[in-house]
Amino acid sequence: MNLVSRPIKFTILCLVLGVSKLAFSTELNPQFHELLENGLRSKGPVQLEFFLQLDPIQKFCSESSVDIQGDKASLLMSEARQQIQYPDDGDYVGDWREGEKIAQSGKGLRFNDSDDTKNGGNCYACHQIRKEELAYGTLGPSLYQYGKLRGYSKEILRYTWGKIFNPQAFLICSNMPRYGHKGILTMEQMRDLMGLLLDPESPVNE
Ligand code: HEC
Structure with missing residues (x-):
């Protein structure tokens, strides 16, 4: 018999592991990762992908110590610059x-x-x-x-x-x-x- 509901179990787990670990660690334990993916769902602007830090810049900037002038930062910025979409017609200025x-x-x-x-x-x-x-x-x-x-x-x-x-x-x-x-x-x-x-x-x- 399941005496403790899933949300309560999840809350207890969060407390045990520490909320900061949950939010900021990039080395989530795989079982915990699985629990997050299966136990939570995206709704409106709140997307599970933010929580899982799938975005490389979000992940980098969430580390407890970030070297914003290091090689990794330069690489992430240059990748991000390559992904910028500019207006096809070169028409930048609207109303x-x-x-x-x-x-x-x-x-x-x-x-x-x-x-x-x-x-x-x-x-x-x-x-x-x-x-x-x-x-x-x-x-x-x-x-x-x-x-x-x-x-x-x-x-x-x-x-x-x-x-x-x-x-x-x-x-x-x-x-x-x-x-x-x-x-x-x-x-x-x-x-x-x-x-x-x-x-x-x-x-x-x-
Ligand atoms: C949450 C705060 C925030 C919001 C909202 C925001 N900005 Fe910014 N913006 C910043 C900060 C902080 C900087 C300076 C740091 C940087 O360069 O990223 C900046 C820098 C800029 C710059 C570069 C200025 C320069 O001198 O090079 C431009 C242009 C700009 N913002 C335009 C916008 C426009 C347009 C919007 C709305 C669509 C916007 N920002 C919304 C925080 C914000």
């Missing part, structure tokens, strides 16, 4: 008005969002962007006057696109979400964000 809406929107990837919720970028959570917007986070650098300060060269367009697509391809373990790499935003949405940052007509570059 800044749409870009502003995407930068403002924190919708999507929340537990109670439905599958058809369109994801936002939530860029203001970490960056200053338009001067008029007073509510912004400061984890990331200010992007106000981004184009005006950086210029509008092909290199800057390419770098900025790549950065939005996968920030960790340029700075391993960056706190910024990997919008393209993780399929959070579409190519069209990223173009519009590029417009917000890099259209000379955008209020960001006034």
Whole structure:
């Protein structure tokens, strides 16, 4: 007879092994790994693959001591750079008005969002962007006057696109979400964000 239910067994096991071991170790014992895979399921934005750390950069950055300047970091970044998808037509700069809406929107990837919720970028959570917007986070650098300060060269367009697509391809373990790499935003949405940052007509570059 099974006196202890599966979730309780799982909780006890987590406590015994230590939650930090569970979350951060890359050397999970195979039986424990199996238990995780069989006992948990993905739901909405919470994916089992995050827990199992299948993503090599996530796994690397979750180690207790990380050498961000070492060979392994360089290799992971160069692999990530090779996976960046650039717009086929070389048309990087979309509509800044749409870009502003995407930068403002924190919708999507929340537990109670439905599958058809369109994801936002939530860029203001970490960056200053338009001067008029007073509510912004400061984890990331200010992007106000981004184009005006950086210029509008092909290199800057390419770098900025790549950065939005996968920030960790340029700075391993960056706190910024990997919008393209993780399929959070579409190519069209990223173009519009590029417009917000890099259209000379955008209020960001006034
Ligand atoms: C959770 C916080 C966070 C969010 C959300 C975020 N960023 Fe960032 N961003 C950062 C941090 C931190 C940096 C600096 C470290 C780095 O370069 O990765 C950064 C750097 C950048 C840079 C490079 C700036 C430079 O001077 O080279 C760009 C461009 C950028 N972010 C654009 C965006 C856009 C566009 C969005 C929304 C789609 C966004 N960020 C959302 C945290 C964030």
